[in-house]
Amino acid sequence: MSEHPISNIRNFSIVAHIDHGKSTLADRLIQATGGLSEREMVDQVLDSMEIERERGITIKAQTVRLEYKAKDGQTYVLNLMDTPGHVDFAYEVSRSLAACEGSLLVVDASQGVEAQTLANVYHALDANHEIVPVLNKIDLPAAEPDRIKAQIEEVIGLDASDAVPISAKTGLGIDLVLEAIVQKLPPPKGDETAPLKALLVDSWYDAYLGVVVLVRIIDGTLKKGADITMMGTGARYEVDRIGVFRPKMTDVEKLGPGEVGYITAQIKQVADTRVGDTITETRRQTPAALPGFKPAQPVVFCGLFPVDAADFEDLRAAMGKLRLNDASFSYEMESSAALGFGFRCGFLGLLHLEIIQERLEREFNLDLIATAPSVVYRIHMKTGEEIELHNPADMPDVMKIEEIHEPWIRATILTPDEYLGGILKLCQDRRGAQIDLNYVGKRAMVVYDLPLNEVVFDFYDRLKSISKGYASFDYTITDYRAGDLVKMSILVNAEPVDALSMLVHRTRAEMRGRAMCEKLKELIPQHLFQIPIQAAIGGKIIARETISALRKDVTAKCYGGDVSRKRKLLDKQKEGKKRMRQFGRVEIPQEAFIAALKMDS
Amino acid sequence: MTPMSAQLPFDAGFGVYIHWPFCASKCPYCDFNSHVRHAPVDEARYVAAFRREIAHQAELAPGRTVSTIFLGGGTPSLMRPGTVGAILDAVAANWAVAPDVEVTLEANPTSVEAARLRGYRAAGVNRVSLGVQAMNDRDLVALGRLHSAEEAMAAVKVAASVFDRYSFDLIYARPDQTPGAWAAELKEAIGHAAEHLSLYQLTIEPGTMFERLRDAGKLVVPDADAARALYETTREVCEAHGLPAYEISNHARPGAECRHNLVYWRYGEYAGVGPGAHARLATATGRLALSTELVPENWLAKVEAEGHGVTEVERLSPESQGDEFLLMGLRLVEGVDQARYEALAGRTLDPRRIDDLARERLVERTPDGKLRVTREGFPVLDAIVADLAA
Numbered sequence: 001m002s003e004h005p006i007s008n009i010r011n012f013s014i015v016a017h018i019d020h021g022k023s024t025l026a027d028r029l030i031q032a033t034g035g036l037s038e039r040e041m042v043d044q045v046l047d048s049m050e051i052e053r054e055r056g057i058t059i060k061a062q063t064v065r066l067e068y069k070a071k072d073g074q075t076y077v078l079n080l081m082d083t084p085g086h087v088d089f090a091y092e093v094s095r096s097l098a099a100c101e102g103s104l105l106v107v108d109a110s111q112g113v114e115a116q117t118l119a120n121v122y123h124a125l126d127a128n129h130e131i132v133p134v135l136n137k138i139d140l141p142a143a144e145p146d147r148i149k150a151q152i153e154e155v156i157g158l159d160a161s162d163a164v165p166i167s168a169k170t171g172l173g174i175d176l177v178l179e180a181i182v183q184k185l186p187p188p189k190g191d192e193t194a195p196l197k198a199l200l201v202d203s204w205y206d207a208y209l210g211v212v213v214l215v216r217i218i219d220g221t222l223k224k225g226a227d228i229t230m231m232g233t234g235a236r237y238e239v240d241r242i243g244v245f246r247p248k249m250t251d252v253e254k255l256g257p258g259e260v261g262y263i264t265a266q267i268k269q270v271a272d273t274r275v276g277d278t279i280t281e282t283r284r285q286t287p288a289a290l291p292g293f294k295p296a297q298p299v300v301f302c303g304l305f306p307v308d309a310a311d312f313e314d315l316r317a318a319m320g321k322l323r324l325n326d327a328s329f330s331y332e333m334e335s336s337a338a339l340g341f342g343f344r345c346g347f348l349g350l351l352h353l354e355i356i357q358e359r360l361e362r363e364f365n366l367d368l369i370a371t372a373p374s375v376v377y378r379i380h381m382k383t384g385e386e387i388e389l390h391n392p393a394d395m396p397d398v399m400k401i402e403e404i405h406e407p408w409i410r411a412t413i414l415t416p417d418e419y420l421g422g423i424l425k426l427c428q429d430r431r432g433a434q435i436d437l438n439y440v441g442k443r444a445m446v447v448y449d450l451p452l453n454e455v456v457f458d459f460y461d462r463l464k465s466i467s468k469g470y471a472s473f474d475y476t477i478t479d480y481r482a483g484d485l486v487k488m489s490i491l492v493n494a495e496p497v498d499a500l501s502m503l504v505h506r507t508r509a510e511m512r513g514r515a516m517c518e519k520l521k522e523l524i525p526q527h528l529f530q531i532p533i534q535a536a537i538g539g540k541i542i543a544r545e546t547i548s549a550l551r552k553d554v555t556a557k558c559y560g561g562d563v564s565r566k567r568k569l570l571d572k573q574k575e576g577k578k579r580m581r582q583f584g585r586v587e588i589p590q591e592a593f594i595a596a597l598k599m600d601s
Numbered sequence: 602m603t604p605m606s607a608q609l610p611f612d613a614g615f616g617v618y619i620h621w622p623f624c625a626s627k628c629p630y631c632d633f634n635s636h637v638r639h640a641p642v643d644e645a646r647y648v649a650a651f652r653r654e655i656a657h658q659a660e661l662a663p664g665r666t667v668s669t670i671f672l673g674g675g676t677p678s679l680m681r682p683g684t685v686g687a688i689l690d691a692v693a694a695n696w697a698v699a700p701d702v703e704v705t706l707e708a709n710p711t712s713v714e715a716a717r718l719r720g721y722r723a724a725g726v727n728r729v730s731l732g733v734q735a736m737n738d739r740d741l742v743a744l745g746r747l748h749s750a751e752e753a754m755a756a757v758k759v760a761a762s763v764f765d766r767y768s769f770d771l772i773y774a775r776p777d778q779t780p781g782a783w784a785a786e787l788k789e790a791i792g793h794a795a796e797h798l799s800l801y802q803l804t805i806e807p808g809t810m811f812e813r814l815r816d817a818g819k820l821v822v823p824d825a826d827a828a829r830a831l832y833e834t835t836r837e838v839c840e841a842h843g844l845p846a847y848e849i850s851n852h853a854r855p856g857a858e859c860r861h862n863l864v865y866w867r868y869g870e871y872a873g874v875g876p877g878a879h880a881r882l883a884t885a886t887g888r889l890a891l892s893t894e895l896v897p898e899n900w901l902a903k904v905e906a907e908g909h910g911v912t913e914v915e916r917l918s919p920e921s922q923g924d925e926f927l928l929m930g931l932r933l934v935e936g937v938d939q940a941r942y943e944a945l946a947g948r949t950l951d952p953r954r955i956d957d958l959a960r961e962r963l964v965e966r967t968p969d970g971k972l973r974v975t976r977e978g979f980p981v982l983d984a985i986v987a988d989l990a991a
Contacts, residue, residue: 528958557850560865566925
């Protein structure tokens, strides 16, 4: 796009907490610069996936190119990069941010800075962004711009004196935002004559175009027909389409330094493209790839099983399709005595897990059972070997284990101070180590180091309930540490139930075991005999409940006219029994597993 | 297919069931096919229809010798004795009737109905079963019965004077009933009983008034433990008084069992005539399950138009026959013959399941190869059957 010199390009992202108005602001910017007519505007254009819209979150990075005639009379190209806003996608966020020179920090003028805002603003600062604070919802009666400005300065350490007051909802102050982008954010730098060096920001699968790759050109020029190489994977492609989002896909001839756009190149699946990879010309390669590239690393694992065993092949097909578009999720076949055939799946985090599960259920109409999420443990064997454990069922013989290491996170929690006591207790109960605690006005900010294993087990729900929904939470994975971890098995009538075994910290085993036994006692129907339910570590029972034998189940009257009805009832019972999972002599309805695995609600 | 001979070691006999679907009022616990009509019922028209349906079933199962007849309902004692006589004549016109045939009629113990008992005897009835249900007026009102306790005992006295064989029903496990109170009531009842008592635990059936009351929290029935205790009381008291249980809810002096009901429980052959009646007939094409139109007027119209009221004919698969055999046979204290199960179902009962149940003392094997449910097993019979049939 040679009509605009590189000095007239601005690449920026928006950093905000959920609900603070990021998407609404993006919509207003598109509207104000004439990217879409009023009629074409669907609310929150950028969050195009159904789940993204519903949850108000962004999963895939997206971009839109705006042309803005500034007050200085010049026309600027503004590339808005919408980044995923959740910690599960921290790596994707960092790559999106690496494609920009600046960020708008959007803060709700009544609610102030949240944990997520904080985490994302630090990511932006890490990416050397110039940051323009924006105070949104300034029109609401509860807005306290001065207090929030002070908070931004105090908590983040940013000068907020020039913060732009706006109302994305009403459109108030949008022109000021556009001017601030032009005036305060730096233009990109790049050498048009150097060998091509482009950042692979994101990619997705399009039913008509195949894999579409979002790129940011650092140096050189990318043209249609170019022979390109992905430096991380070594794969070669010929570029067959280049374009920009306005926000509709619009083909262009070439992209120069500082520009953001898409390419297609006969790439079969998203897994062939790696976010953060460097794209260069095959015949004139850039000497140094961009820093910071790393392959997606699943952090949380769980088993996904079809409720109806007959849906297994459908589930396999659905997973294949989803993976076309999301290379960060992995799956391999798994079989369980309790749940039949399914898949052990790896995810970037809990939200990612939820999203994938929800998409499988919604877009592919599947009923799924998810086993309790588990983190990746590193098992140090006495032989010196190190094993990554994704599934408690695969735990090696304890006698051969030297040490088990588990992932730890650093969590930042912001909360109104009246809930602080409960939150500290929660973190303490979850084996947390306090790193920092300070106050920002009436809000407390606590930083804790926590084992991820304690966080995947209902931590977020507990946090929400303790703080009545007011606390915000964010985390980054920091390191692996040795822990006194044990495998807890659940035995029903002395038979272990594989789907319910888990790795827990020794100090937490009894409480978790008791909770599981109590739950199962409610869920497993009475049998003709008494059924012990036990939680055990190795041979040692740590919790026990007993389901008493059935006391009465008999039809008082049964004569010639009742046989047919009774037989049909028996038929139904027999059908029901077929759907039950047999553990020794105990028949456990599948619903019991589903409910038992939903312990966290 | 299993050869017919294997299906028919029929010392179980051949029974004929006649359903009279009308009642003077609907009891709040009842889910039977019973109907209240305010206009008088045209009994002659019904007799004609019964005659045609009996002939139709005799065509399907010809040449049998009728060992038992049961007139049930509804309330058959609302029929005039002449109507009963005409129906019995129709049975005799279509099949041979055994000289010792048992002919039972269900009756309500009101004074009006008691007055007809002699007439029924003259018509050929030789056994009555009276729906007494409770021995005190407070519970009779709660159960929606139209008679008083005194009236009921008077009717029992009449029945005793008219018939050699009679039985009456009681319903127990009523709200707030204690084992002590029930034992006393039961002993009083046994004082009036000759040879047979049917003692039913109150069951809240779907679609009944009692179900609505219970769901609204206005009716609280004993929980599983209390109901089981009442069941034990029933067994003990009856046994002590020479009326041991021979089936879950039926007690008799040995030899005085209801032979008609034994046909059902021993999975014998029976015709079923009248609205909503069921039959099991062993025909050349296999064992058939027949059922007829439920609504009396529709049944009548159907019989008049087509010669029968049958709406459903199902040829029972070996699996279904095996299931029905267990459902019915295990209700009997005498148990079931495993060889006959194998002949009907075409498979054997899983010996491991039997072992497991026997270990829990819920079933036992008898020396002659029968399998029977123990006293501990009866309160959970339905679960045992479900286990064995799975």
